[in-house]
Amino acid sequence: LPDISKIEKLITNKTKAFILNTPGNPTGRVYTKREMDDIAYLAKKHNLFIISDEVYRDFIYDGEEFLSFAARKDVEDRVILIESTSKRFSACGARVGFLATKNKEAYEALLKMAQTRLSVSYIDQVGAVELFKLDKNYLHNQLAEYEVRRDTICDELLKIEGVVLQKPKGAFHILVKLPIADSEDFIQFLLNEFNYEGETVLITPGADFYFNESLSKNMVRISYVLKAEDLKRAALLLRIALDEYMKK
Amino acid sequence: LPDISKIEKLITNKTKAFILNTPGNPTGRVYTKREMDDIAYLAKKHNLFIISDEVYRDFIYDGEEFLSFAARKDVEDRVILIESTSKRFSACGARVGFLATKNKEAYEALLKMAQTRLSVSYIDQVGAVELFKLDKNYLHNQLAEYEVRRDTICDELLKIEGVVLQKPKGAFHILVKLPIADSEDFIQFLLNEFNYEGETVLITPGADFYFNESLSKNMVRISYVLKAEDLKRAALLLRIALDEYMKK
Incomplete structure (x- = not known):
């Protein structure tokens, strides 16, 4: 990631959120603890959401532990976690993604959006739930x-x-x-x-x-x-x- | 539909296609033979495609026969038929739509688009095929x-x-x-x-x-x-x- 001061200069009053992808496509880059600290600091300072696309979170090599924005206490009210069955379970044909957030306001707004818009296939939603019961x-x-x-x-x-x-x-x-x-x-x-x-x-x-x-x-x-x-x-x-x- | 001369006035050199929906949502209107003749005439005269959204084609009341743009010989090289399992089989949870065309160029371009873009759920595609084997x-x-x-x-x-x-x-x-x-x-x-x-x-x-x-x-x-x-x-x-x- 660029230096924190470079990122901060780009924040305006129109900025609502960071959108991040770790581990990243296409480079396979994983954000360091330091980089995540920087983003968390800026998010709090400027009251921004962190939309954290972690669809590759199960693919971390060399025995390293994966650090998730969703596991951080300091920003738990401002993280929206993006996940997908496509990567985790190699079930790209299911076309089922999902998200998680501890922010109640965002949760309710997102739920309304999901209920109003046409959703993903019903059968695949049922199937996706079953995938989570797979052996560890x-x-x-x-x-x-x-x-x-x-x-x-x-x-x-x-x-x-x-x-x-x-x-x-x-x-x-x-x-x-x-x-x-x-x-x-x-x-x-x-x-x-x-x-x-x-x-x-x-x-x-x-x-x-x-x-x-x-x-x-x-x-x-x-x-x-x-x-x-x-x-x-x-x-x-x-x-x-x-x-x-x-x-x- | 408005009078044919009113429709024709709106055609410019940027116009590529008619998009029509018969039977129609939200009115339940079904185009008459005369209206379809008008559209076909204009499509030929101005070299336009007819994108015919006929997802409700199985819902025609009072014993009337449904007239499809896709069944007309005079425009068979310029019709793109839009269909869906949602309406025909009450399978809206499947999220599977499809299209048909006799225009080879359009077919190849559309196939490429479907292969390049991420498609609908695989399981639902298999299921959709089975739905067509239902008893008449x-x-x-x-x-x-x-x-x-x-x-x-x-x-x-x-x-x-x-x-x-x-x-x-x-x-x-x-x-x-x-x-x-x-x-x-x-x-x-x-x-x-x-x-x-x-x-x-x-x-x-x-x-x-x-x-x-x-x-x-x-x-x-x-x-x-x-x-x-x-x-x-x-x-x-x-x-x-x-x-x-x-x-x-």
Whole structure:
């Protein structure tokens, strides 16, 4: 996060809330205790809500403990926690998200909104409740599996010349700098022209995640939601594709 | 619909499509053959798409045959049909809508959009497909039931002095003029102040459906999706509520 004084300068009387995402998509960045203290301090000082998108909260690597804004006493009346079954239970097909807050006023307003607007599928709501009854080992085993995936894809990507990345601390995406000028053009090449033994890879342009697209023109987001074996294969395809692309 | 010359005057070089809803919400209006001919004529003349929202196409009363834009040969390359499981199968909790078109270019573009954007729930998509295997009698019996509901609510509403309505030809809503000045205020009275033997009724302000709210300030939309017995009770509650409201 930028320095606290830089953030504070941007707060105006129109500012109502911070919207934060930790662990973050697309970088896998996890906010530090210090950064969270800063946000909490500013939220109290300027009477702001903290809308904390923690949909990846179960994906924290290297044995680190996850710090949630929702667990902090000092801002408990101003946090709105965003969660989702998509990430926690790999149930993206359910399309069920949810939120939690200890702020009664916000809770009642949000409940009214949910009752007035058309809600998500009824069956999936019932299903989502059942997911929470899963054995605790489910999340534990899932985390171990994702840690292997993260390590695999990082190791494989770093074998490619010119690739720069920071190993993610959480979530299941990496933002990777590739030795190319325009990732959008490279991705079109991957989808339209490239194939190796009938296969190609699908990655996301980094520019989708930046206000300033020029900063991210050579970046791509890679999601490591496949089995380790498949990730190895994907990294191989990427390496061959880069070679071919650069020869064009 | 307004006269064809009035509609034509509004078409500019920015106009891409007609968006129509037949049978209509909130009036239950069904377009006539003549009106559809007019729209088809204009669509061809000005090279426009016809986005035809026919989600109530199974709710057509008095034995009339439903005319669909999607069944017309003369515009088959320019119709995009909108449909939904919510109305046809009373499965609003499924949140599954769909569309159909014979225009290949539109189809491919729409398919891409559906593949790129996050879609509706997977389980509900599977369920929706199964709904189409229901016995044909399901829709037949449902229609008979809704026709009874329509007749019941119309008869009961017309017993209330000052009520004006046009019997709907389709769908399951009626737009009703009540002997009051401001339906929004009346509805707040129904929800916050009124009760008769512990019950009240819920209706929708007409202004929600009009660009020009002043034209519809004394109108409400009533949905007849309850059993006939319950509709009778609701009409009674409405009558008592109107009496009480006017005495205030």
